Amino acid sequence: MPVNDVISRLCIACAMLVQAALSATLWAQPAVGTQIYTCVDAKGRKLNSDRPIVECLDREQTILNPSGTVKAKLGPVLTAAERSQLEAKRRAEQQELARREEEKRLNRSLLIRYPNQAAHQKDRDEAVAQLKLVKQAATARVTVLQAERTKLDEEMAFYAKDPGKAPPKLQRRVSEMTQTLEAQERFLAEQDSEIERVNARFDQELKRLVPLWQAIPTGGSPTPAN
Numbered sequence: 001m002p003v004n005d006v007i008s009r010l011c012i013a014c015a016m017l018v019q020a021a022l023s024a025t026l027w028a029q030p031a032v033g034t035q036i037y038t039c040v041d042a043k044g045r046k047l048n049s050d051r052p053i054v055e056c057l058d059r060e061q062t063i064l065n066p067s068g069t070v071k072a073k074l075g076p077v078l079t080a081a082e083r084s085q086l087e088a089k090r091r092a093e094q095q096e097l098a099r100r101e102e103e104k105r106l107n108r109s110l111l112i113r114y115p116n117q118a119a120h121q122k123d124r125d126e127a128v129a130q131l132k133l134v135k136q137a138a139t140a141r142v143t144v145l146q147a148e149r150t151k152l153d154e155e156m157a158f159y160a161k162d163p164g165k166a167p168p169k170l171q172r173r174v175s176e177m178t179q180t181l182e183a184q185e186r187f188l189a190e191q192d193s194e195i196e197r198v199n200a201r202f203d204q205e206l207k208r209l210v211p212l213w214q215a216i217p218t219g220g221s222p223t224p225a226n
Helices: 003-028 080-113 117-159 168-215
Strands: 036-040 046-049 061-064 070-074
Touching: 080 168, 117 168
Parallel strands: none
Antiparallel strands: 036 046, 036 061, 061 070
């Protein structure tokens, strides 16, 4: 074969190889204007793609602009257990946030109602005084009922040997009086419990209010900023 033909064929082959190399390079690059996903997989390989990389679904992927600047981060795909844990964490955070907001709301409400300790003590004294008045009236009623019960007991004394022989009306009055006195005694006990409950509520409020009052600057508003 003539030398010129050999040289010609070699040139053609070289040109074809160069073209193939250029084509491969172009196909390997993402289209102009698309984003690029990049990551390092479990084997330590740095991978690039124009779409999320399957080999890196378990790890973070970086999304690049065509210019090479970072556009965003794509978090790893979570398992069902991991998603459940994440949701539980988010719910707990939301509940804690709601609790804090409710606490702030309660603080604001308390400070508006009780700008100082004197106002709080005044409200406590009035609430307890009202309950004591009710208890006082109930105690007076018990005294009257006990006097009536004493009279009934004196009448029943005639039938001490056989109470069943007492007139039905008298027996009925004694039974009704017994039930009435028991109800009044329960009511008095309830009033004592209510007084304790009211004082406990004011004590709890006082514990919350004292640091709030102390945090108010001199001449400042009683309503907290937060």
